[in-house]
Amino acid sequence: MLDTPKSLRMHIGLFGRRNVGKSSLMNALLGFPMSIVSEVAGTTTDPVEKAIEMPPLGPVVLVDTAGVDDVGDLGALRSAKTREVLERVDIALVLSDETGLGPFERELIARLRARETPTLCVFNKSDLGGPSLDEARALVADAGEAVAVSVTTGRNLDGLRESLIRLAPEERILEPPLVADLVPAGGLVVLVVPIDLGAPKGRLIPPQVQAIRETLDADATCLVVKERELTGALDMSGQAPSLVICDSQIVLKAAADTPPDIPLTTFSILMARLKADLVRLAEGAAVLHRLRPGDRVLVAEACTHGLICDDIGRVKIPRWLRQFAGGDLRIDFSGGKHFPEDVSQYRLIIQCGACMVTRRHMLSWLYRAERQGVPMTNYGLAISVVQGVLERSLEPFPEALSAYEAARRKALAEAL
Amino acid sequence: MLDTPKSLRMHIGLFGRRNVGKSSLMNALLGFPMSIVSEVAGTTTDPVEKAIEMPPLGPVVLVDTAGVDDVGDLGALRSAKTREVLERVDIALVLSDETGLGPFERELIARLRARETPTLCVFNKSDLGGPSLDEARALVADAGEAVAVSVTTGRNLDGLRESLIRLAPEERILEPPLVADLVPAGGLVVLVVPIDLGAPKGRLIPPQVQAIRETLDADATCLVVKERELTGALDMSGQAPSLVICDSQIVLKAAADTPPDIPLTTFSILMARLKADLVRLAEGAAVLHRLRPGDRVLVAEACTHGLICDDIGRVKIPRWLRQFAGGDLRIDFSGGKHFPEDVSQYRLIIQCGACMVTRRHMLSWLYRAERQGVPMTNYGLAISVVQGVLERSLEPFPEALSAYEAARRKALAEAL
Known part of the structure; x- marks a missing residue:
């Protein structure tokens, strides 16, 4: 996903006055873990954009509103540059500290809410005293959430991440592939399904269908067998499978029947990765x-x-x-x-x-x-x-x- | 389907006064085409039941209400035997002739409607003059239909059949298998799908899924390939397929790539049979x-x-x-x-x-x-x-x- 074009990445805007801990938060976000892929250096007044891999959201662009940060007053909110950032971010992080909400944050939140931009109010330095989370929640209303964290102590950074995933627009939460990346073109994937198929008559369960479809999309072929037929199918095939995928309920038998040099995994492992x-x-x-x-x-x-x-x-x-x-x-x-x-x-x-x-x-x-x-x-x-x-x-x-x-x-x- | 147990067959009750042409209709129904599988001879007063194969409804039981027929008056409707037949048929055919609806038919229809039994009023001898179809339609209301036919001339027997299929309860319209009956246990079915798969990302179209599922249910294995991979897959496989099923759009290539001794058909042919x-x-x-x-x-x-x-x-x-x-x-x-x-x-x-x-x-x-x-x-x-x-x-x-x-x-x- 590292080569996801910037236009397809979720854009997260970081807003905040000076000294509220924006750089520290940025570093904390980077430790999610997250790796900087590219850094687009702006001029001193342009927003800095960092295209990063931020599990589990996938590839995102962090837009650090340097311009706003440098000024930190209501005037900054009226600049064309800030408007431009407000318009294009998918999520806004509004960072403040133990001092709570000032006129800058209030106007910023009002504008974000008017645009229906999902907004997360983050109160840093919660170890130094708590601002009114309730007031922030009322301000963002349905458009967002408010959390108190301490970047210094690491307090509630998980809560911040949880809020982020809740606020992310559905279409921006990129699902990784189920199997497509594990299958070489021309390869053979063997799906082993239980004798007692779980889906209603005439159907398969969605992960089975998706595995078949992704295999075909990867220009590979897919052999679907029941557990009893696996040995026969492996014997019969003139090509060693690139991957055997079995239902977890029959993994013991499938693992025994699959030669150790053939990669084997389960639908549950693939689903853990996917979901x-x-x-x-x-x-x-x-x-x-x-x-x-x-x-x-x-x-x-x-x-x-x-x-x-x-x-x-x-x-x-x-x-x-x-x-x-x-x-x-x-x-x-x-x-x-x-x-x-x-x-x-x-x-x-x-x-x-x-x-x-x-x-x-x-x-x-x-x-x-x-x-x-x-x-x-x-x-x-x-x-x-x-x-x-x-x-x-x-x-x-x-x-x-x-x-x-x-x-x-x-x-x-x-x-x- | 010939060995479908009687209890699973749709029961069609035939009601009518003497001389309205019930025997002729029965013979006409037999020519749908239809083959008598068994005949349960009743006593003279018991209803005669014929377990027959009546395409496209599949296996049905025709219950010929001999008892009612022999009497043909309101008294017959009050007998326990008639009540018993009224209670268990899935569809009722109420046969009359050019004389239209008498007290017998009116009470019969009222009872069927009260039971919500789908009812088809059939006016025979339409060549001799038409009864009021509208009146019959009003009587059966939502519970049924009315048609005029001439069993003698064959007029509108297709219309009768069309009404029958419309009135049949959904769960009684047995779908034949898509492929299950064509696949021997231990066999191999190859599905050939177009490179440009029609279904949305991560999915397959329903007939493809059903074919895979039925293959597995038949204790056979299923190899799913795109048209480009068919030759390679056939070469690779150590077992000759029992059947190759391809999308109709690529049938020309699939037919060319499949050796003539391997049976080949298309999803469209299977769907024609299924639907x-x-x-x-x-x-x-x-x-x-x-x-x-x-x-x-x-x-x-x-x-x-x-x-x-x-x-x-x-x-x-x-x-x-x-x-x-x-x-x-x-x-x-x-x-x-x-x-x-x-x-x-x-x-x-x-x-x-x-x-x-x-x-x-x-x-x-x-x-x-x-x-x-x-x-x-x-x-x-x-x-x-x-x-x-x-x-x-x-x-x-x-x-x-x-x-x-x-x-x-x-x-x-x-x-x-």
């Missing part, structure tokens, strides 16, 4: 290794229609988790789009594959959990851990595999 | 051979969303038809679910693949056209005729192939 953040969810999966009897776990099912997922979430996963933890666990369930506000009592959250919810939803839930210090993983990753095949199925994703292995070592050390 | 009647639509396709400059053709596109289908229907097919006919044609277009009432001016109707409409819709349009003496085919069949590969792609369907060949000979003879 949320594979590295974080892989780290979350490692927490299974320190689950102990009595621990509280939340199983979060995002859709309400699925009997199949329901059975996995309500019956199979609880059973496997208890076996794996070596005793009883306190397992709660949440359903639909009502992810609990307070999840701090849980040791781990296990989310469904999220076929039916947007990336925005999944990310805001992931950040909410992280803000409360609670790791998250998904059904399929948890199943692969329990069955001892997550390492194998993470191999196509070296960064996620390292993150999982490090987190696993840590979890096992803590469990001693 | 309508392949034999009739294949016969309709033969009419292309007698199209002459100046002929009127209707291109009927059932869905309104599809730019891809639109381009095929509005641009490509008209161009090909004109080339094939050797001159200009008068081509009209209809769209959405508004199939014209009067199609009698057309030499041929070319319907889209009907992905987005029900079998009930397609069949009622097909019958409407047939009733007006106008043949119908679909986009893909027409394309295959023009490209000279319909015979090849009909090979897996011997009955449809013979019907096409006979109709083609006839069309060519007429064209001389």
Whole structure:
């Protein structure tokens, strides 16, 4: 995504008076992690634009309103340059500090609200005393949110990120590919689906359809088999698959039937990448290794229609988790789009594959959990851990595999 | 479908006084064509049930209310036997003659309407004078229809059939399989899709998904390739495909790339079978051979969303038809679910693949056209005729192939 043209990137405007901590916030944002791809040096009065990769929003352009910053008064708001920035940003970050809202911020917010630009009021230096968040919330109204952070101490930077993803326009939240980037042109992808197909008669579940479609779009071919037919299909094929993708429920058999030199992964791993953040969810999966009897776990099912997922979430996963933890666990369930506000009592959250919810939803839930210090993983990753095949199925994703292995070592050390 | 259990078959009740022509109607219905599968002889007073195959409704049970027929008065309506029949039929045919509605029919219709049983009032002997269809229509109201026929002369039996399909409960209109019956367990099905996939990003069109799903349900495997990759895929595979299914737009290339001993067909042929009647639509396709400059053709596109289908229907097919006919044609277009009432001016109707409409819709349009003496085919069949590969792609369907060949000979003879 590093070569995403600037015009396609989400533009985030940074507004704020001098000395409110704009540079520090910029550095904090850069640590999300985020890598500077290019820096367009402006003249001293032009806004500075930084095209960056800002997971999970993807490629964005940060527009640092240097002109406004240098003046920091109402006059600046009336300049053509500021108007131009106000007009083109997709989201505005209005930064202030413990002194709260002055005339500059009030007029700025009013203008942003009139333009219906999603606006996030960020009060920095919250360690030095709190401004009125409520007043800021009333001012931005439906158009935005207000958060208090301390860039110095790192307090609530997760909350800031969570608000950002909530405010980002849907069409600017770029979905990464499901499999397209893993498939060479001319390659062969094998999809292994369970004998007991979950979708209604005549259909397939959306990730299966998307995997087939992306394979074709990548000029590769796709062989769809049931678990029983995998060995025969691999024997029959004169071409070694570039990738075998299986349903997590049958990963144990698929991993056994697929020669070790053929890359194998699961739909759940692909969905973790597509809908949320594979590295974080892989780290979350490692927490299974320190689950102990009595621990509280939340199983979060995002859709309400699925009997199949329901059975996995309500019956199979609880059973496997208890076996794996070596005793009883306190397992709660949440359903639909009502992810609990307070999840701090849980040791781990296990989310469904999220076929039916947007990336925005999944990310805001992931950040909410992280803000409360609670790791998250998904059904399929948890199943692969329990069955001892997550390492194998993470191999196509070296960064996620390292993150999982490090987190696993840590979890096992803590469990001693 | 011949072994469909009786309980799953649609039950059609036949009611009528003596001498209104019930036996003749029964015979006429048998000629739809229809084959008697079993005959459950009742006692003289029990209703006679005939389990029959009645295309396009599929397997039905005709319940001939002998008891009512033998008495034909209001008393019969009060008997427990008649109540029992009234309670269990999915559709009621109330047969009368040129004498119109008497007290028997009026009370019968009132009872059927109270039960919300779809009811078709059939006035036989319409050649002898017409009863009040309007009165019958008012009586059945939303619950049914009224038609005038002459079983003796055959007048409007198509109209009767059209009404029947309209009244049949949706869940009783059994869809035949798309491909399941063509795929042996352990077999390999190759789907060839166009490079320029029609569905939005990340999706496939419904017939493609259904074909994959049915293949898996049949314990076979499915290889999905784009047209460019077909040769490579066939070379690569160590197993000869049981069937190659291609998009009609690329049938010429797919037919050339597929060895002649491998069965090949198109999605359009499968859709003709699934949504309508392949034999009739294949016969309709033969009419292309007698199209002459100046002929009127209707291109009927059932869905309104599809730019891809639109381009095929509005641009490509008209161009090909004109080339094939050797001159200009008068081509009209209809769209959405508004199939014209009067199609009698057309030499041929070319319907889209009907992905987005029900079998009930397609069949009622097909019958409407047939009733007006106008043949119908679909986009893909027409394309295959023009490209000279319909015979090849009909090979897996011997009955449809013979019907096409006979109709083609006839069309060519007429064209001389």
